[in-house]
Amino acid sequence: MSLPTSSRRNFLKTAAGASAFSAFPYLANAGKLAPSERINLACCGIGNRGARVVKDLMETGMFNLVAVCDTQMGDKHTQEILKKYPTVPRFHDFRKMFDKMEKQIDAVSVGVPDHTHFPICMHAMALGKGVYVEKPLAHTLQECNILIKAEAKYKVACQMGNQGHSGPNYYQFRAMVKAGVMDNVTRMDAHMTKGRRWHKWNAKVPTQGMTWEQWLNKADEMPKGMDWDTWLGQNPFQPFHNDYINGDWRCWYDFGNGALGDWGAHILDSAHQFLKLGMPESVTLDMIKGHNKHVFPMSSTLKFHFPERSKTMPAMDIVWSEGVGNLPELPDGYHNTKSNDKAAPASGGSGNKVKALPPGKIIHRADGVSFRGSSHGNTLVVVNNDNASKVGKLPDFEQNQPNHFMDFALGVKGEKTCNSNFAVAGELSKVLCLGCIAQRTQSSIKFDRKTETITGNDVANHLLVGAPPRKGWEEYYKV
Numbered sequence: 001m002s003l004p005t006s007s008r009r010n011f012l013k014t015a016a017g018a019s020a021f022s023a024f025p026y027l028a029n030a031g032k033l034a035p036s037e038r039i040n041l042a043c044c045g046i047g048n049r050g051a052r053v054v055k056d057l058m059e060t061g062m063f064n065l066v067a068v069c070d071t072q073m074g075d076k077h078t079q080e081i082l083k084k085y086p087t088v089p090r091f092h093d094f095r096k097m098f099d100k101m102e103k104q105i106d107a108v109s110v111g112v113p114d115h116t117h118f119p120i121c122m123h124a125m126a127l128g129k130g131v132y133v134e135k136p137l138a139h140t141l142q143e144c145n146i147l148i149k150a151e152a153k154y155k156v157a158c159q160m161g162n163q164g165h166s167g168p169n170y171y172q173f174r175a176m177v178k179a180g181v182m183d184n185v186t187r188m189d190a191h192m193t194k195g196r197r198w199h200k201w202n203a204k205v206p207t208q209g210m211t212w213e214q215w216l217n218k219a220d221e222m223p224k225g226m227d228w229d230t231w232l233g234q235n236p237f238q239p240f241h242n243d244y245i246n247g248d249w250r251c252w253y254d255f256g257n258g259a260l261g262d263w264g265a266h267i268l269d270s271a272h273q274f275l276k277l278g279m280p281e282s283v284t285l286d287m288i289k290g291h292n293k294h295v296f297p298m299s300s301t302l303k304f305h306f307p308e309r310s311k312t313m314p315a316m317d318i319v320w321s322e323g324v325g326n327l328p329e330l331p332d333g334y335h336n337t338k339s340n341d342k343a344a345p346a347s348g349g350s351g352n353k354v355k356a357l358p359p360g361k362i363i364h365r366a367d368g369v370s371f372r373g374s375s376h377g378n379t380l381v382v383v384n385n386d387n388a389s390k391v392g393k394l395p396d397f398e399q400n401q402p403n404h405f406m407d408f409a410l411g412v413k414g415e416k417t418c419n420s421n422f423a424v425a426g427e428l429s430k431v432l433c434l435g436c437i438a439q440r441t442q443s444s445i446k447f448d449r450k451t452e453t454i455t456g457n458d459v460a461n462h463l464l465v466g467a468p469p470r471k472g473w474e475e476y477y478k479v
Contacts, residue, residue: 035064039130039412040106042067044094044120047077048247049134050111053161054081057109057132062409066104069097071112071231075223077246092227094120102127107157107412110134113249114256116233118143121158122476125150130157130412132405135265136257137422137429140466141452142477144433148426149479157411159404159418160425162265166404167377168397170419173270175397176380183312184366188271189328191321192263192359196296198251199324203290203298206243212294215241234473251295257436258296259322264432266375267361268318269420272428275313279430279452280304283438283445289323291442299323302435307449314366320435327357331370333385334362437463 041063043054047070057063069091070078082090091097098105107130110120118138121131125147137160138144151158164170176182205215219239222228228240235254243251250256271277282305290298304318321328360374368387373380382391402410404419411418437460438445446455454461469477 033061038062038064039409040064040066040104041109042069042097042101042105042107042129043081043109043111044069044097045109045111045134046070046081047072047075048111050109051077051081053109053111053132053134056403056405057408060403060406060409062406062413063107067091067097067101069094071227072223072225072245073227074225092225093230094123095230098123098127105129107132107408111161113231114261115139115235115249115254116231118147119233119473119476121147122150125154125156125158128154128156130159130408132159132161132408134161135425135429136160136261136432137425139255139257139433140464141430141433142465144426144430145452146477146479148422151422151426153479157408157414157418158422159408159411160265160420160422160429161404162269162376162420162425163404164266164376164378165269165420165425166402166407168379168399169373169377170270171397171399171401172379172394173274175395177274179395180312181391181394182275182363182365184314185271185275185363186314186316186366187364188268188316188318189321189362189364190264190267190318191326191328191357191361192259192267193321193324193326193357194359195324196251196259196322197248198258198295199298201251201295203292203295206241212292216294232470234469234476236467236470253294253296253436253440256296257432258439260302260320260435260439261429261432263322263359263375264320264435265425265428267359268431269425269428271318271361271363272431273424275316276309277306277316277318277431278309278427279449280306280318280434280447281449282447283434285438285442285444286319287326288439288442291439293440296436297323297439299326300439301326302438304431304435325356328362331362331364331383331385333383333388334370334372336384433464 039062041057046054046068058065065085065088067089068081071092072078073090073092108124110117110131110133114136117133121133124131138147205212207215217239220242222240244255250262284303286303287301288297300322302320306316308315319328358374363371367390369390370383371380372383382388407419410416434445434447440463441460443457443460445460448455
């Protein structure tokens with residue numbers, strides 16, 4: 001029998017403290033816990049990426065799945081989870097799920113379109129539930145700030161789903177900063193130059209022969225069982241389109257945060273946290289192609305400028321390149337990384353001219369030393385050029401740490417603070433939101449870090465907040 005919510009939260013933390021034979025006692029018994037010791041989990045969004053999150057959380061052995069929620073419940077993409085857990089209660093509307101099952105839920109996963117991360121998280125946190133939410137944290141800068149405040153107020157375990165932030169790169173980067181290896185970084189080139197969902201439209205109306213106004217106002221036939229009102233969430237009402245759902249929401253300014261929101265959280269995260277970047281002073285739009293006012297651009301290059309933070313952390317730029325063929329400038333020796341004890345094994349190859357790159361980053365120090373890495377949890381290597389000899393042996397770092405999903409479980413148990421808690425992930429997501437505004441307005445941005453406002457651009461400043469919430473959704477914006 002489940003305990004009342006507040007009592008059960010205390011029970012989980014007391015049980016965690018009772019086992020102290022290791023740094024994280026529950027790791028030793030993961031998968032062997034009695035159901036009464038596991039965290040009762042409700043999952044919002046159980047198809048596509050949401051389904052993978054459900055599986056990853058359940059594979060830790062730390063959770064009981066007690067409820068599932070999806071606005072397209074029963075649709076093809078939800079069937080895998082429904083067949084695996086046929087007796088778990090099902091809901092279309094997260095509000096009804098919480099109304100009925102509040103006392104049976106300890107934590108919630110949120111794997112839904114970007115624009116509805118916010119209300120689900122706020123509802124769960126206000127009820128004292130731990131939250132695992134996909135990246136980016138929220139759709140607007142204002143929503144990120146509110147979620148940061150809510151985490152501090154409700155004191156619940158929170159984790160944004162940039163999985164690499166509990167991977168080797170996280171621990172390596174932290175060790176490199178502590179050892180001084182990352183002193184005097186002045187630039188990072190971050191790139192995601194693969195094709196994206198919206199490239200299929202090539203910046204044109206999805207239906208040939210229609211104007212944008214005609215297309216937006218003409219509704220498609222809705223799939224059986226679709227809860228369109230809840231899917232829209234706090235957003236203003238608009239007609240249903242098949243091109244909005246099943247992952248395509250990421251293409252649209254109204255619902256997603258584009259390639260930057262999707263991949264920036266996997267590429268910029270460790271540098272943003274451990275180099276203490278905070279918010280940029282400006283975002284310069286260096287290039288944009290294939291743009292319209294509804295769908296993210298085909299290609300763009302943004303330069304985020306961050307001020308000096310300390311004597312060893314000078315002003316630096318992050319240059320973000322996205323779009324097929326929009327490659328960053330590569331340093332000499334990029335494909336010939338050092339293979340001795342001073343760096344990780346080389347990846348092979350030579351020369352700097354390539355047609356494509358996997359998503360990743362190149363970090364440059366003022367003395368000409370460069371490091372390269374891909375996304376998620378992958379570690380950095382030293383670029384083998386004339387400056388590589390300036391780098392000694394890279395520092396050792398923690399190995400075999402809990403993965404991101406176990407890290408969240410340990411947070412809910414009260415054993416640690418989650419690596420990508422909202423105080424960390426929210427600040428990163430705010431940077432990503434600023435970049436999306438530059439893309440949407442086709443303009444460079446001057447940002448006042450103290451007031452968190454954009455100067456000299458009323459349209460861009462309005463987008464920091466976004467459209468007013470629909471009637472009935474206003475309460476989520478109060479902390």
